[in-house]
Amino acid sequence: MSNSKSNHSVIKSVLYSVLSFFLAVSLFFLGIACIVKFSLFSQDFMMNAMASQGYSAMIQDELKSDLKNLGHASGLTDEFVDKFVDSLDISGVEYDYVKAFYSGDNTLVDTATFKQQLYAALDQYVIDTGMDPEKVSQENVDYLVEKATSIYVNDVSIPFFSTIANYVYKYDGPLTILIAGLAVFAAIIAFLIIFTNEFVHRRYRYLCYSFTTTALSLAVIPTVVFVSGYITKIGIATRSLYNLFVSYFSSFFMYFYFASAVFAVAAIICFLVFYKRYKRITGHHSHH
């Protein structure tokens, strides 16, 4: 009789351990899905990464450098380029560009304003430098503006962003459904652990296993990424994009630590409640 009871207890223990494992799995994927939803799928997250790195200012510097290079081949002074680029609203253009991606709109960089401003600045440049307007070839100026516009588009654009943003727009809805599904699945398992357990302290024991597992698993991923140093070894040609990439993905993986900390706190709370309940029960029986 005693052996039968003991076997029954072991089976129950194994069963609840398996349940806590599946709860940990669902919480792990729920954690990742939430991180992706609030980071990679969030326009604000991208905007924050851009702002924290002074992305627009870096784009402005690179545009100056590239246009000066062009100016050295087309009769423009460095001063003209500095003044012209300073007059552009790069951060506004970047904002519209990123916003368009996340809302599924046209992802082309608007060049109309840039061209208009450049033509006006060149007209003024001809006057300021005392050139004879009759001797300025409109064809050559048009060619210069086309090249400058191409440089502008290249500097302002984020490579592969249109491809990635397309997926973001397409999978945002399904991701929300996935999060809801995982949350329901986790809730059902938690429900089973909580309401089918004879003793309250055991509920917290198995919940503690799940939360600790989730916290540990979520912390391992960014740790491996940061220790390997992969993020900083991305081969990107421009400083602005490199800094944006490093900032963006560093923040993304920091979210894993944040989620891990949340589950770690939950695990500690469960352990403390378990310990308190356990002590109360064993203490109570000892007194009798």
Add this chain to the structure above:
Amino acid sequence: MPKHHHRRHGSGIDGKNFIILPILFSAIILISCYIYISVAASSLISLASLFFSDRESDFSESYTNIYVPVAETSDSSRDERETIPISSVTYPHVGEQFGELIIEDCQISDKLFFGDGTIPLNNGVGIYNGSFIPGYGKTILVAGHNNTYFNGLKYAEKGQKVKIRTSYGNYVYEITDIQVKKATDTSAYDLAANYENLIMYTCYPFDELGLTPYRCFVYAMPVSGPAFDKNS
């Protein structure tokens, strides 16, 4: 009695389980994910690895200067060119300054780089890295901006001398021809030529506002300077 109750309420606090089980569970989850991702997304992982290098990117705008001037030697005719063992020549890396280019008649005296990217052309003139360095016995294609370092090419005339000084020897070339051609005209240069020839080019026209698809090509042939002995 207490022992019995401990068993009834589980096997005690059993702190080991609070550590070992989560580690075990976590290992199962992460290893399963790793195996699944490495099988299901192997091509994607291979593709992604192409975007990573083994070191951090360097965005410094400074450049390395390996040019150490050597003393002028007496001019020798083209038929009597001295040779130097190729093993004694330090071949420059892309972006390094390894000499200077001087055309006194055109008021040109520029730093000479290997490579014609932004940093070289913002600091001097650069040899296209698909061509060769002086002494190698093949085509040397040098680019520079018409508004800055190669502005003086507008004064180029046949018979003028071009001096190129490097750490391994000093070279003199003589301008033989000047032509304006389209940038896309591949007949303007022959990178496969088996004889040493210098081609300098810049945007055209000079001192005008605007850009054209035309380039001014200045051709020169060697007069003196050590040739590489490729067998040594």
